[in-house]
Amino acid sequence: xxxxxxxxxxxxxxxxxxxxxxxxxxxxxxxxxxxxxxxxxxxxxxxxxxxxxxxxxxxxxxxxxxxxxxxxxxxxxxxxxxxxxxxxxxxxxxxxxxxxxxxxxxxxxxxxxxxxxxxxxxxxxxxxxxxxxxxxxxxxxxx
Numbered sequence: 001x002x003x004x005x006x007x008x009x010x011x012x013x014x015x016x017x018x019x020x021x022x023x024x025x026x027x028x029x030x031x032x033x034x035x036x037x038x039x040x041x042x043x044x045x046x047x048x049x050x051x052x053x054x055x056x057x058x059x060x061x062x063x064x065x066x067x068x069x070x071x072x073x074x075x076x077x078x079x080x081x082x083x084x085x086x087x088x089x090x091x092x093x094x095x096x097x098x099x100x101x102x103x104x105x106x107x108x109x110x111x112x113x114x115x116x117x118x119x120x121x122x123x124x125x126x127x128x129x130x131x132x133x134x135x136x137x138x139x140x141x142x143x
Contacts, residue, residue: 004109005077005139009033010132014080014096019088022080023048023062026098029078036100040064040071044098058085058094058127059117061110063101075105077113079135081126094127112140 009029016022027041043064047053054060064071078098085092095117101109116122116139129135 007132009078011080014082035076037071043068063099075102
């Protein structure tokens with residue numbers, strides 16, 4: 001499998017100020033990369049309506065519903081870091097990671113994200129990473 005986190009899909013300073021705008025922003029990155037259809041990006045809102053994708057440690061992982069999986073063209077991640085925390089249903093979020101996992105790829109992708117964000121020292125390093133490469137090096141994805 002090819003690398004799921006290309007440097008051009010890492011934004012160190014997101015533009016959104018609300019949860020819904022952040023979901024649109026990260027979904028558009030996946031669509032523009034050719035990884036998902038617009039229908040998959042739209043289904044990220046359906047997922048969020050059924051269960052929050054807030055994961056703790058300043059992280060949210062928006063993704064589409066199981067019904068929208070046919071809109072995944074290739075496995076990919078898009079990462080946006082925000083200078084100021086977004087309100088994610090009452091929780092502070094500085095990292096929005098859009099995920100698209102083809103087949104069973106999502107398991108390895110989620111595992112890599114969970115490992116990186118479960119370690120508070122790594123989260124602190126992610127918050128101050130100066131380049132997309134620095135941030136990518138801290139998120140070890142084995143999918």
